[in-house]
Amino acid sequence: MKLGYTILYVPNVEASLKFFSAAFGLETKFLHESGTYGELATGETTLAFAAHELGHGNFAGGHVAASESEKPLGMELGLVTDDIGAAHARALHHGAKELTAPVRKPWGQVVSYVRCPAGTLIELCTPVGGR
Secondary structure, eight states: OOEEEEEESSSOOHHHHHHHHHHHOOOEEEEEETTSSEEEEEESSSSEEHHHHHHHHHTTTTTOOOOOOOSSSSOOOEEEEEEHHHHHHHHHHOEEEEEEEEETTTTTTEEEEOOOOTTEEEEEEEGGGGO
C-alpha cells in the first residue's frame, strides 16, 4: 500500500490550481474539461482538487467544506521548503490568510501555518532534521 493522492474538495478547482501555482510554484498537471477536477505536479503523490458538487455526489450525507468552516479542518497539507519566510510571504501575497508566522520549533524545524482561499490548512516547513 502507498499513498497515491490527496483530493481537496473546493468551491472552484481552477482557482485553487492557480493559487497553488502562484503561491507555491506547483504546476497544473491536469484540469478536466468540466472544470470539476484537477491535479498539480507534486512528485510521486498527486495533490488533486475536486468541486464540491463531486463531493456531494460521492457522499450521500454530504461533507464539511473547508471553505465554509470558520476554523480550519483537523488536517493539513505540509509543504517543505528551505525558505519559510519567502514561501510564507508569497502565500499571503496570493491570498492566503496567516494563522501562525514562521517560528523555530524546539527540534530545529521552522514552520508557519496559512489557510488558502479555499480554506485548506497549509503548514510550510523546513525539512525535519535537515533532510
